[in-house]
Amino acid sequence: MAFQVNREGDVVVIDVDGQLIVGNRQELKQTILDQVESGERKFLVDFTHTGYIDSSGLGVLVSLSKKIREQGGELRLSTLNEDLRTLFELTKLDTLFRIADSREEGLKGF
Amino acid sequence: MDRELVFELPNDLQCIEEAVEFVVGRCATCEETGRKLRFNFRVSFTEALANAMIYGNGRDPSKRVRVEVALRGSALKARVIDQGHGFDRATVPDPTAPENIECPGGRGIFLMRKLMDEVYFNERGNAVTLILRLPETEPIRREASA
Structure with missing residues (x-):
């Protein structure tokens, strides 16, 4: 499990490789909070390379x-497979996040 | 092929991923690995173990979590037992209600109920049983099932 942090213009892009679960969530949280x-x-x-959440x-x-x-910014999500989309739909979190079909789409108009 | 697995885990969240993959791997050798095993079971079993360790055992490292898994035909049954005092399920709010949507927690039991065919707790509330019925010939490729 790893989080890869890259920059695309003024957007910080985080790739989640593997799972995002109770055992590693704090690592992602700290990575983004540091940024x-x-x-x-x-x-x-x-989430191109993510198994499950x-x-x-x-x-x-x-x-x-x-x-x-609260800091005047935005967190977007991209490239959720069908399983991950199901999770967001079941929990209605698809109403809370802007979810793009691809990384490129997610970066548009940021 | 029927199969049973019984084991105990230390009360350590870092053990969850390996335990989930172990069970999924053992069950996948007996039945067609489909979406329900790969996704529904993985998420729900992770939730059950996390709840046992965090809420049931109160993060106490001296406690343990017992796991009993039985695959009989196409029915997968997993029971997760902690050493806690249980909880009142009536107090768990709906995480999809507008007032709860931005709460960071409270979705674990909800997801288990949505993703498994059956979920039930013992009277004390320290053991949860997950039941998933795996289609006998569920195709692995999603587009093949469309």
């Missing part, structure tokens, strides 16, 4: 999104 602390405000979390992983995305919005 917020250093002044970053635009974030795209890409549990409720803790969803929870950390919710809390990060709220924190970033």
Whole structure:
């Protein structure tokens, strides 16, 4: 499991490789909070290489999104497979996040 | 082929991913690995183990979590038992309600109920049983099932 952090213009892009679950959610949270602390405000979390997410992983995305919005920024999500989309739909979190079909689409108009 | 697995885990969240993959791997050798096993079971079993460790055992590293898995025909049954005092399920709010949508927690039991065919707790509330019926010939490729 790893989080790859890259930059696309003024957007910080985080790739989630593997699972985003209770055992590693704090690592993602700290990675993004460190970026917020250093002044970053635009974030795209890409799930191209993600297996599954549990409720803790969803929870950390919710809390990060709220924190970033409070700082005047935005957290977007991209490239969720059908299983992951199902999770967001079941929990109605698809109403809370802007979810792009691809990384490129997610970066548009940021 | 029927199969049973019984094991205990230390109360350590870092053990969850490996335990989930172990069970999925053992069950996948007996039945067609489909979406329900790969996704529904993985997420739900992760939730059950996390709830047991965090809420049931209160993150106490001296406690353990017992797991009993039985695959009989196409029915997969997993029971997760913690050493806690249980909880009142009536107090768990709906995480999809507008007032709860931005809460970071509270989606675990909801997801288990949505993703598994059956979920039930013992009276004390320290053991949850997950039941998933795996289609006998569920295709692995999603587009093949469309």
